Amino acid sequence: MAAQGYVHAWEHYKDELTLLDKKLELLYKRRQKLTPDPQTDSFRGMFVSEDEFIRLIGGPSGDEELDGEELELLASIQNSEAFIALRREESRKAGVFLPLSYVSAVFGLSPVEERFVMLGLAVELDRKYERIFGFLQDDLTSKTPNISLALQIACSSPEDMRAARTTFMAPEGRLARYALHREAQEISGQTLLSRPLLLDKRIISFMLDSGEMDPKLKPAVRMVYPDDELAPLLVHEDFQQRLQGFIQAAFQAPAAERKRLAFHLWGNAGAGKKLQVEHLSSHFNKPLLLVDLADVLLHAASFEDQLSAIVREAILHQAVLCFTRLEALYPEEPDLAAQRRLWWFHELLDGYGGMVFLLAGRFNRLTWKPKERLLLEHELQVPDEGGRERLWTAFARELGVSADVDWRVMSGKFRFTPGQIRRALTLARGYSAWQREPAREGSGDVAAPYALRADALYKACYQQVQHKLERKATRIEPRYGWGDVILPPEQKDQLRNACNQVKYRGVVYGDWGFEKKLAYGKGLSMLFAGPPGTGKTMSAQVVAGELQLELYKVDLSQVISKYIGETEKNLHEIFEEAQLSNAVLFFDETDALFGKRSEVKDSHDKYANIETAYLLQKMEEYQGITVLATNLLNNIDEAFLRRINYVIKFPFPDSEYREKIWYSMFPPAAPLSEDVDFKYLAQRYEIAGGNIKNVVLSSAFLAAEAGEPIRMQHIIKSIRHELQKSGKILARQEWEEY
Template structure:
């Protein structure tokens, strides 16, 4: 009659317990030969008798002959072992999941180690074993087998017992590290053999009902299964194909040539690092264990202990193991503890045979010591102009966003990752609904101002440390410049608005390795509109504007200036902000003849700034009062050099008119033409005069009159040491 396989785990455990009962019976029979009758020995376990002492010292027992009754029990054990093995074979053929056999397979346990696991499980399946183990250990308070008893039950001969002891003696072994309970405070006076054999609770749970991820690991760990719904890959599809092809080839190679794989992938937040690993895991029909290292380090339990539990979970589920936020293991100023922690992290992962992914926001050099681990590295870069435009369009369609927006412009202004684009659209939809009076987000049309607000919500930078945020308040109608200069400013803005077309659709991005940003130099006397023009550009493009304080940048210490510039451009890159360097003459003067190390280093600082400007993909605006002092080689590397002339009387009249708001009470005696022709002052001075005269009029309770304006002009000219002749103001 053919043997039938097991239908479920409990049927398997029933046979394993029957086999255990026979082994316990055999052990009892053997002890019965050498010990008094337990029924008459009322002091059993309380003291050692003289007969027992002689037996222990003499080592009687190993050489005892096997009688007929023992032979019958041994035969029954052999028959049961054969019966169980045949049923297991049948179960494997029919695909029945049996947790004990599964654990033996995935952890690579030996037959004896599997018996140890079953011994630890027995007390969880039937409480009778608590009393049996207590009796056999001369201690009824002991509910679980100690290692000595486990060796006697699980091992059939002395050689097997000696080999099994080595398993227990090795704390790095799989049985001790992953399956057995670790005593946090072991009794130092207790021998190894007298320590209890206890299964870890997670293993017991798995053997009972497989279970989900170990609750102790939450919220740091998340399991993603192959049938979970995933977002589509809209960018970096080529990287996904490379991964699949490489791993597929590796898995098909002979086992002797197969390497354990580790992938270090880095990129900005929202670049799609986790999504890439999710798609890869689903392709190979593997679950994915995501581990947030930042959350792991917040836990009170040591990193080493948590990693052991995490690796055990990955082995139990045969999952791809993926660590996120790897950068937390690389502090800016690592101390000895951080270095040791990182070394232990690599050491533990070296012992893991599965596939590992290490995801980070920035690149961190890895130091794997294992020759068996093949480490591959890849950066997920921000998509190009065309890729970003496709993402904006796809996510807007997916979210049902209704808006008349040019996503080519958005892709040119914001160097966003896919995650940032999706999040910006989601937030903008909510902001638009709120501004529309609480409409449903799906029904409210998307507002442009809400979208820009949402975009800047995605940017977390620290530019305020070295620069000052300026809120753009001026538009094209506010600035008074000759047509040529205005055209140059508009052309510069168009270079940002149509980046998607030129760099993306027309393919210019592939032709330019660097220098895809926009650099402008505003040159002209003070007060001619350079700062206002920077605000107009930022306002037109709806970008943040930061004015860099050069006093916080330039340092007398070698290397500090470059460090400060690096920080500014790195932070600006996150938001694509407009960087406005005012009064740059001190930093960008003519290259001096190198007479000493300070002259040489000043030229190095200038060259470094040029390099960072060319690398920066946003807008850099430099302002200077002295164009002639700027080196020609420097000027050649600027996209737009816009000269701001001192305004003539025609433009001064326009500036006077533009400076007064429509609501300002203006007297009929104000003569803009006279003011423009009579007083040669720049737009910045005119602004000061207008504001000052308004306060004088408010104090007097009058409309703004010529007398208020002339008085303010006198004060403004006095600031620069100029004195207005009496006949020029006496009339007023």
């Protein structure tokens, strides 16, 4: 009668245990021949008799001949092994899952290693083996077989035992690394043969029909299955197609040319790196094991043990192995422990046969040199304006938000990744719900319970930005509008045009295709040139307020260093953080750099030009808004000026504009005396807007102290004090009447 396949794993285990019983019986019979006095059995393991001592030092080595009963039992064992092998093969053809066969196949175990696994599992299937193993080891307190007993049971000859012994001597072997309990292998004071053969709990649970992921891997590890619902790919679809095609071709290559694959992907948070890998795994019907390396370092008592458990889980599920936050393994100043972790990480990757993805928020120059594996690298960049507009629109529809917001303008202002856009909308919806503004009819999805407020949206956008600009710059809250800045029409038009360059980026760069024509220089750079107090800082605030962007003021005098290379380092850090913030960078006091002139007279001038060129280079690379303020326009080389989008000259205000400035500085609630004559003040005193602001504030405090409205005498007194700061003195006849 032909052997039939197993219907269930438990049938298979039953046959394996029957086979084990026969092997144990044979081992017992062979030992009985060496222990002639059965009366000492009751004291087994408690003392060594004289007869046993003589047997131990001069007895047979284990290769003695078998008697007839033993030969008959050996033949039965061989028949059972052949019968089990036939049934396992039929089960494989029928697609029946047998855990022992599967574990043996995925870990590449040899037949004798597979028998070791079954020995370790036996005590989990039937507790009778605890007593049997204790009896055979002369130690009834021992519940599991030691290595010596395992070798005697699993091996048929001394030669086989010596060969199998190397399985336990090599800790990098797959049986020792993934299947056996690690602590049991490292008990101090024990010889190799006396160590217990103890399966890892994860292997036991898997073989007892537990397909769930190892719970001790959480929260750092998550499994994504092929049938899980995934978010759609709204950008970088071409990269996904390219990835699928490349991997498919690699799978179909001849065996001799086939290589294991590894991919290093990096990009800003929310760029869609994980989503790309999820879609790829789903396409090839593979589970995906996502591992957060930063969480592993944070929660794992032993990085090496946790990493081994992670790789074992990936092998058990034949999963695509994906490590996120790779930068956690690449600290800026690695110590010895970090180097050791990295070495161990590379060792495990080399031993993993499946596909590997390494994801990072920034580019890391990998020290891993894979063995027999092709490592490919790719950056997932921030989507262009058109892509970002599609993302804003799609996510807004998905979340059901209603808002009077131009998504094209938002895509131009914020260089956000898909994840940042989605999180911003989700957070803005929460903010708007808190403010409890009902959705207006016709303003969006009728299912949206609350309207999306513009201020809530901008607040949510800046919540997505994590940067460290405050270390080298000062945050300025924009408080001025177009009505506050007093400038000639030409300068105001230039400021408005500059703002429009941000508002309509989506049209020009996206719809009209200019993005493809420009490799760099897609940001906005402006130079405000004019005497102190003419409105340069105020205009920077107006631009930031108009565009609803954060404004950071950088004092170049604090950035420039006398040490070679330090200035460039400081500028690099500022622009790196600015890329994360989407902020307006306002460089004040650039005279500290431009004031050295671009004419080269000595080595200091030459290096000053290098610093200036580096600043302009970073401005061109920056895709946000950069504003420079200088009092010395004539000191800047024309070649440098050509690299700036807008050069706006702030003239010293004439009497007409000074009068407007005087009017604009007093709030409506300020009590003004009838004797205040703004026209007289504008014509009589040639001071800039910044000085006028100081005078107005000082005169207000003088009036408040006197308990009366603001009078001309308060203003004139404040003018005297303001001019004294710059060394100017008013003649007595100019103020005597007040």
